[in-house]
Amino acid sequence: MxxxxxxxxxxxxxxxxxxxxxxxxxxxxxxxxxxxxxxxxxxxxxxxxxxEGREDLIAEAARQGFEIFADLMQYAYDTGQPSALAAFEATGRAYLAFARKHPGHYIAMFESGISVNRTPDLAAASARARAVLERAAADLSEHIPIDKRPPASMFSAHIWALSHGVVELFARASPGTASPFSPEELLETGIGIYLRGLGLIPPDS
The missing domain is CATH 1.10.10.60 (Homeodomain-like)
Structure with a gap:
């Protein structure tokens, strides 16, 4: 070093x-x-x-990470148009790209044990990142009948969890977790299965 x-x-x-x-x-x-x-x-x-201490230092690193993450997600969402599906898929790819390009930030944000509510600024940055994915989920699911439509916060949380799992298991070179498929393929097919379950994309022929 x-x-x-x-x-x-x-x-x-x-x-x-x-x-x-x-x-x-x-x-x-x-x-x-x-x-x-x-x-x-x-x-x-x-x-x-x-x-004041190491946790304060890590919390600030996490806050900066969430700001970068939110900007990247917003850019992916904006440039992923013209369709809601394309924009939504772009945010998933952005998640993987962020984890690869900013591993220190990613760890500070998601693996340090620091609460996103530790400071108001950290909470606000985290909320801004979540809001991008929630908006993408809301746009994509607006044609689902209201009585069958999952809340956008739940929808986005499912995709966030799926993205995080792919990163943790297959995009960070964790020992013993090699996959015959790339992280991008795993995430794309996983999201596809989820969206088919909601009737948002047609089944494979």
């Missing part, structure tokens, strides 16, 4: 970046604030000017 070095005047962000590298390598509980300070090129005492 390369020592980052603090030379650019933004100590707070340097510490967050250092924590993200450490989280990716050692996990959210595998490093100390002293290690984050060393990685950023500052003394351990400097950390406490910005964060």
């Amino acid at each position: 390369t020592k980052r070095g603090y030379h650019h005047g933004n100590l707070r962000q340097a510490l967050i970046d250092a924590a993200l590298e450490l989280i990716e390598v050692k996990g959210p509980t595998g490093f100390t604030l002293s290690e984050a300070a060393k990685q950023a090129g500052v003394t351990p005492a400097a950390v406490y000017r910005h964060f």
Whole structure:
């Protein structure tokens, strides 16, 4: 691991970046604030000017991750048009892309044990990300009769859980979980089965 070095005047962000590298390598509980300070090129005492402890540092990394995640999901939704189905499928692919490109953020967000309600800013960022998928689900299911239509929050939660499972088991190189199919194929077919069950896409011929 390369020592980052603090030379650019933004100590707070340097510490967050250092924590993200450490989280990716050692996990959210595998490093100390002293290690984050060393990685950023500052003394351990400097950390406490910005964060009360490691959990506060991880929470801020998670907040930044949710902001990136929400932006990526929104972009996928907007550019996945013109159909509601295409937009919905694009958000699923965006989930996998985010987990691959931002593993430190992903771990801080979903595997650190930090509650999304730890701070108002973290809660707001998390809610913004969920809202994109809920809107995509609502758009896609609007033609289902109301008495048979699942709530958009439930619909999106199912897809979020499916996406998260594919990432955890097959997109993060977990030992012993090799699949003959790519994560993209697994997610696409899983979503297809779910949507067919709702009658939103026709059965395979």
